[in-house]
Amino acid sequence: MKRVIFYSAAACLVAGLVLYWGYQSVPVSDAGIEREYAAATPWPGVPYKTVKAYLYRVQSNANDPSIYNPDIMENGQLAKSVVNPEGIVLAPSQIQKLITAISQVPVHHNGTMTITASACLFNPHHAFVFYDSEGKMVATVEICTLCQDVGLFPERKLDYRYDFDRIDSLIEELGLPVFHQDDDVATYRTSHALR
Numbered sequence: 001m002k003r004v005i006f007y008s009a010a011a012c013l014v015a016g017l018v019l020y021w022g023y024q025s026v027p028v029s030d031a032g033i034e035r036e037y038a039a040a041t042p043w044p045g046v047p048y049k050t051v052k053a054y055l056y057r058v059q060s061n062a063n064d065p066s067i068y069n070p071d072i073m074e075n076g077q078l079a080k081s082v083v084n085p086e087g088i089v090l091a092p093s094q095i096q097k098l099i100t101a102i103s104q105v106p107v108h109h110n111g112t113m114t115i116t117a118s119a120c121l122f123n124p125h126h127a128f129v130f131y132d133s134e135g136k137m138v139a140t141v142e143i144c145t146l147c148q149d150v151g152l153f154p155e156r157k158l159d160y161r162y163d164f165d166r167i168d169s170l171i172e173e174l175g176l177p178v179f180h181q182d183d184d185v186a187t188y189r190t191s192h193a194l195r
Contacts, residue, residue, distance in 0.1 A: 037105045040158055044139035048130040051095050052087030053174050054078065057125050058189050070151065072127035072140050083194070087129070088174050098128055101166035102141060102150055106159055120147035125179055126171055143167060145179050 054072060056079055072079055090098070123144050130139035142151040148164045168178045179185050188194075 037158060040156075043099060043103060043152065043156055044130055044154060046130075046138045046154070047132060048138050049133045050131045050135075051090040051098070052129050052131070053090060053171075053176060054082050054087050054127045054129065055084055055125060055176050056082040056127060057123070058083060058185055058192075059194055060189060061195075070122050070124050070142060070144075072124075072129060072142055073137055076137070078129075083192075088176070090128070090174070094170060094173070097166060097170050098141065101163040101170065102152070102160065104161040104163050106161055120144075120149070122149055122151060123147065124151060125185065126176060143171075145171070146182065146185075 056072060057070070059081055069079070072082070074080070078085055122142075123146055124142040126143040126145065128141040128143075129137050132138045140151075140153045144150070145164065145168060148162065150162050171178050177184070177188050179188070
C-alpha cells in the first residue's frame with residue numbers, strides 16, 4: 001500500500017514538473033542552437049531496410065489502466081492490439097516525409113527557445129516500425145494524433161517539434177484513419193466490429 005501511495009505521489013510530482021517546465025522558455029544562443037541541431041545525427045541513427053505502418057490500440061479496453069501499454073512492440077513481437085499485422089510498407093518518399101515531420105527544429109528567436117509538452121496521457125493509435133535487412137525491429141515511431149505527441153525508440157538527445165499536418169497527411173495517404181477525438185476511435189471501432 002505504501003508503494004502505491006509513493007508511486008502515485010511521484011507520478012503527480014513528475015507530471016507537475018513536466019507541466020511547469022514544459023511551457024517555459026529556455027535562454028539559449030540562436031547560433032548555438034543552429035550548430036547543435038546541424039551537427040545532430042539524423043534520426044533514427046541506425047541502418048534500416050523497411051518501414052511499415054500499423055494501426056493499434058483501438059479496442060475498447062486499450063486504455064484500461066491494468067493493461068495500458070502504448071508500445072507497438074511487446075517482447076520483440078508486434079503488440080496484440082495491432083489491427084493490421086501485415087503492416088503497410090512505406091515508399092522511400094513516405095519514409096522521408098515521416099522523418100521530416102518528426103524532426104522539426106524548435107522555434108527559437110533572440111536567444112529564447114520555446115519547448116512545449118503535452119499534458120494528456122500518451123494514447124498512440126498509429127506506429128511506424130523500422131526493420132533491418134533481417135526483419136528485426138530497430139526503431140519505432142508511436143503517434144498520438146489525439147494529443148499530438150510522438151514516442152520514439154531510440155530516443156533522441158535533442159527536443160524537436162512535430163509537424164502534425166504532415167503526419168496526418170501521411171497517415172491518410174496510407175489509407176489509415178486519423179483520430180482527433182476519442183469519439184473518432186469509438187466510431188472506427190464500431191464500424192469495423194472491433195471490441
